[in-house]
Amino acid sequence: MISSLVITDVNSVTREVFGNIAPWMRVVFFVMIAASIGVLVWQVVARLRLWRKGQPGGFERDWRVWIRRFVVYALAQKRVHRKALGALLHLLLFSGFVVLTIGTTLLAIAYDGPYYFHHGWYYLIYELTMDVFGVAFIVGCLLAMYRRAFQRKPSLGHNKSDWWLLGLLLSLGITGFVVEALRMHYTHVQPWVAHWSIVGWLIDATLLRDIDVVTAQTMHLWAWWLHTILVAVFFATIPVNRFLHVITGPLNIAARPERPMGKLVPLKMEEVERTGLIGVSEIEHFTRQQLLSLDSCMECGRCEDACPATATGKPLSPKAVVIDLRGLMSRGGELHGQTIRAETLWACTMCQACVQECPVLIGHVDLISDMRRHLVGQGKISGPPARALQQINSQSNPYGRPNSDRLAWAEGLDVPTVESNPDFDYLLWVGCAASFDPRAQKVARATAQLLKEVGLNFAVLGTEERCTGDPARRIGDEFLFQQLAQANVETLTRHKVKKIVTPCPHCYNTFKNEYPHFGGQYEVQHHSTVLAELVGAGRLSNGKGTGNGEPITLHDPCYLARVNGEVDATRTVVGAARDTQFREMPRCGKKTFCCGAGGGRMWFEEVPSQRVSVLRSQEAIATGARTLATACPFCLNMMTDGMAGTQGGENVKVLDIAELLLSRQASGARE
Amino acid sequence: MKVLVPFKSVPDPNDATVAGAAASMPKSVINPFDEIAIEEALRIRERGEAAEIVGVTIGASAVDEQIRAALAMGVDRAIRIDDSRALDPYAVARILRALIEKEAPHVVIMGKQAVDDDSNQVGQMLAGLLGWPQATFVSKIEFLDNKTRARCTRETDAGLEVVAIELPAIITTDLRLNEPRYVSLPGLMKARRKPIEILSCDQLRVTVRPLTTTLSTSRPPKRAAGTRVDSVEELMAKLRGEAKVL
Numbered sequence: 001m002i003s004s005l006v007i008t009d010v011n012s013v014t015r016e017v018f019g020n021i022a023p024w025m026r027v028v029f030f031v032m033i034a035a036s037i038g039v040l041v042w043q044v045v046a047r048l049r050l051w052r053k054g055q056p057g058g059f060e061r062d063w064r065v066w067i068r069r070f071v072v073y074a075l076a077q078k079r080v081h082r083k084a085l086g087a088l089l090h091l092l093l094f095s096g097f098v099v100l101t102i103g104t105t106l107l108a109i110a111y112d113g114p115y116y117f118h119h120g121w122y123y124l125i126y127e128l129t130m131d132v133f134g135v136a137f138i139v140g141c142l143l144a145m146y147r148r149a150f151q152r153k154p155s156l157g158h159n160k161s162d163w164w165l166l167g168l169l170l171s172l173g174i175t176g177f178v179v180e181a182l183r184m185h186y187t188h189v190q191p192w193v194a195h196w197s198i199v200g201w202l203i204d205a206t207l208l209r210d211i212d213v214v215t216a217q218t219m220h221l222w223a224w225w226l227h228t229i230l231v232a233v234f235f236a237t238i239p240v241n242r243f244l245h246v247i248t249g250p251l252n253i254a255a256r257p258e259r260p261m262g263k264l265v266p267l268k269m270e271e272v273e274r275t276g277l278i279g280v281s282e283i284e285h286f287t288r289q290q291l292l293s294l295d296s297c298m299e300c301g302r303c304e305d306a307c308p309a310t311a312t313g314k315p316l317s318p319k320a321v322v323i324d325l326r327g328l329m330s331r332g333g334e335l336h337g338q339t340i341r342a343e344t345l346w347a348c349t350m351c352q353a354c355v356q357e358c359p360v361l362i363g364h365v366d367l368i369s370d371m372r373r374h375l376v377g378q379g380k381i382s383g384p385p386a387r388a389l390q391q392i393n394s395q396s397n398p399y400g401r402p403n404s405d406r407l408a409w410a411e412g413l414d415v416p417t418v419e420s421n422p423d424f425d426y427l428l429w430v431g432c433a434a435s436f437d438p439r440a441q442k443v444a445r446a447t448a449q450l451l452k453e454v455g456l457n458f459a460v461l462g463t464e465e466r467c468t469g470d471p472a473r474r475i476g477d478e479f480l481f482q483q484l485a486q487a488n489v490e491t492l493t494r495h496k497v498k499k500i501v502t503p504c505p506h507c508y509n510t511f512k513n514e515y516p517h518f519g520g521q522y523e524v525q526h527h528s529t530v531l532a533e534l535v536g537a538g539r540l541s542n543g544k545g546t547g548n549g550e551p552i553t554l555h556d557p558c559y560l561a562r563v564n565g566e567v568d569a570t571r572t573v574v575g576a577a578r579d580t581q582f583r584e585m586p587r588c589g590k591k592t593f594c595c596g597a598g599g600g601r602m603w604f605e606e607v608p609s610q611r612v613s614v615l616r617s618q619e620a621i622a623t624g625a626r627t628l629a630t631a632c633p634f635c636l637n638m639m640t641d642g643m644a645g646t647q648g649g650e651n652v653k654v655l656d657i658a659e660l661l662l663s664r665q666a667s668g669a670r671e
Numbered sequence: 672m673k674v675l676v677p678f679k680s681v682p683d684p685n686d687a688t689v690a691g692a693a694a695s696m697p698k699s700v701i702n703p704f705d706e707i708a709i710e711e712a713l714r715i716r717e718r719g720e721a722a723e724i725v726g727v728t729i730g731a732s733a734v735d736e737q738i739r740a741a742l743a744m745g746v747d748r749a750i751r752i753d754d755s756r757a758l759d760p761y762a763v764a765r766i767l768r769a770l771i772e773k774e775a776p777h778v779v780i781m782g783k784q785a786v787d788d789d790s791n792q793v794g795q796m797l798a799g800l801l802g803w804p805q806a807t808f809v810s811k812i813e814f815l816d817n818k819t820r821a822r823c824t825r826e827t828d829a830g831l832e833v834v835a836i837e838l839p840a841i842i843t844t845d846l847r848l849n850e851p852r853y854v855s856l857p858g859l860m861k862a863r864r865k866p867i868e869i870l871s872c873d874q875l876r877v878t879v880r881p882l883t884t885t886l887s888t889s890r891p892p893k894r895a896a897g898t899r900v901d902s903v904e905e906l907m908a909k910l911r912g913e914a915k916v917l
Contacts, residue, residue: 381853386851
């Protein structure tokens with residue numbers, strides 16, 4: 001049968017393929033594997049048919065984007081690596097799975113192909129590689145089991161099928177090694193060759209030492225069949241378990257359209273008039289890419305962990321939205337009310353934390369925005385948010401104040417307007433909050449005072465300013481937003497505005513990411529970056545430390561930090577680098593945590609126990625800070641409320657960075 | 672069941688640019704209490720208890736914008752009684768009586784008052800003219816006995832009063848009845864296709880002349896600035912010493 005010749009020539013080193021397997025068994029093997037892959041393909045095609053029911057388009061077209069994203073998110077898995085244990089076990093499973101699949105495929109090519117290359121140094125390195133990654137795969141399975149058995153994090157989700165899958169994967173790995181060891185045993189592989197198949201050799205040398213060749217061959221046959229059947233079951237069941245993401249994940253990663261996080265998809269009025277549809281009322285109204293994205297979710301729960309609505313007990317989990325919509329796509333049913341409740345959609349602050357976390361680039365906020373648009377289009381919105389929309393419509397601001405009061409904040413400051421100073425360089429876009437909210441008005445005052453102090457050539461629009469439309473767009477009234485966008489672009493064009501500075505991150509985001517679509521191209525800066533530049537140039541002083549030596553922390557606004565990546569300017573303004581008393585919160589920078597006001601939530605009633613701002617206040621208080629600096633009038637409002645409702649919050653001052661900076665100027669510009 | 676909702680076009684109460692002065696006319700909206708009445712009619716229809724909702728208003732073509740808003744909310748059809756005169760509550764009630772006799776609804780739901788003149792009379796006068804039962808300031812409506820009667824919860828100064836009325840009847844709405852839905856731009860555009868029937872007082876065979884006339888309107892006096900106190904003690908002292916309310 002198999003000889004035990006002593007081989008000394010490296011080139012002749014190889015292994016038998018199907019040596020112990022009778023020809024009819026090989027036929028059964030190939031038929032089984034082919035059938036299994038057939039089932040896999042058939043089921044994936046069935047999913048593909050479901051995706052095709054969606055609206056055409058919505059895919060990224062630039063192949064360079066596909067490749068870049070594939071490398072960054074599918075191969076390097078940038079977003080998986082954010083959680084230590086999860087990242088490690090995923091890396092082990094992923095690399096093991098990929099290498100073992102490629103290795104087995106290579107073996108099949110070598111066996112069936114015209115040129116037999118499975119020998120010599122190639123073979124030795126092959127064996128070592130397969131063994132190392134086989135171990136990685138098994139360790140990955142064990143870590144995943146450990147996580148499920150002992151950590152039991154709820155956001156991960158725990159079903160019996162998860163244990164079946166992990167058990168299947170682990171058995172695949174173990175039987176693979178057992179088959180190897182048995183083959184090595186009965187083929188009497190010489191030690192120096194056997195050492196390259198390190199795991200098989202170890203098993204052979206310990207467990208199989210006393211087994212005779214015939215028993216080993218019989219055992220090998222049984223183990224081989226078991227391994228083969230497991231492989232067949234594995235491939236055939238991929239589409240019905242979490243493993244589907246190995247196919248759909250990379251597809252969605254490549255296919256998701258490239259669009260700034262801060263830009264929602266514009267609707268066209270002609271489209272709405274033609275189709276009679278606004279937003280998404282049925283699953284087929286999502287784009288094909290969105291439907292694909294539902295299937296790319298493997299339910300890791302990172303979105304849920306980051307979600308401020310979930311954290312405060314609201315009826316929203318971004319993960320549940322995706323899973324529920326996927327169930328609807330597969331099984332049918334009614335979308336609104338039955339599958340997704342209105343309260344779920346309204347609970348979203350559109351802070352984009354889920355979107356930032358998702359390893360396969362699912363756009364949860366776009367899904368929610370599309371469904372909100374339907375609710376608003378149907379008039380299924382009432383109470384304070386409906387009133388805010390009405391007031392944006394009638395008064396051009398969500399506060400319902402007459403636009404003639406737009407300059408009330410500037411009383412006694414002699415702020416230049418576009419009439420008094422038509423040759424301005426910067427337009428100071430105040431925003432509705434800083435114009436009308438009594439607390440936020442002080443931010444407008446502080447900003448204007450600082451700009452005046454350094455002699456910046458700026459002006460404000462005064463009564464010609466309108467809401468940018470951000471709250472309308474995010475609540476779901478797209479056409480109210482578009483009305484405002486067009487009116488504002490017209491006003492800005494009339495005054496030849498080129499540079500805009502604004503203390504509101506939402507206005508900033510809208511100008512930067514959403515107005516270009518409506519013909520508004522501006523150099524827009526958030527006041528933090530302008531103030532940071534002035535500090536950097538030595539024209540404003542950020543003091544030595546906080547001035548009073550008290551601990552200070554910073555709350556990054558979502559639409560400044562996460563959505564637009566600006567995290568340094570605010571820190572420059574508060575003097576974080578040189579201030580030994582500056583303390584970061586655990587969730588800071590781009591990984592900031594929402595204050596609760598985004599997505600139009602500013603105008604929703606909130607049960608006190610469900611206030612996001614209270615959670616965030618607790619986090620800030622825990623740093624020991626006596627001052628919480630922020631850079632958004634809405635954050636300012638929410639965090640002031642949050643501190644008022646949190647134990648220990650009464651000792652913490654909530655200030656905008658402009659107010660803080662003004663208080664540190666030596667010139668006595670303070671009010 | 673057929674529900675008839677009369678509604679009035681009033682200056683937008685959110686628009687503070689004009690208060691009574693005629694220099695620049697503020698935007699008009701559906702009287703908020705009437706909007707609540709429309710919303711209630713829609714909810715009754717959504718519960719399957721009403722088959723048709725008819726909206727009615729009186730005015731010149733300028734009020735068509737508010738009719739569109741009512742249609743966009745979901746009113747099935749609308750009637751405008753073309754009359755641009757300044758009508759007092761009695762005149763309005765008589766015109767509405769003529770229309771109700773023509774339309775024969777099972778129930779009329781309307782705002783308890785309009786926010787422009789705050790008369791709070793049309794509903795009551797209408798019930799009187801028709802000889803129908805009425806439930807005013809209602810915060811909850813339930814239909815009973817195969818929709819021959821209604822149980823209405825009234826908001827009174829003394830508390831909640833529950834009354835049962837025979838239909839047909841007049842129901843006037845309180846603020847707490849519901850929160851009206853929002854009308855978006857596409858909804859308004861869709862409503863353009865719904866019909867508006869235009870009738871005149873002549874066609875209804877009703878002649879009205881005002882019993883009251885408005886002599887003048889004036890702004891309320893400007894409020895004096897308040898003062899800020901630093902402590903509860905100071906507040907108490909001021910309430911006792913200056914305001915003399917304690």
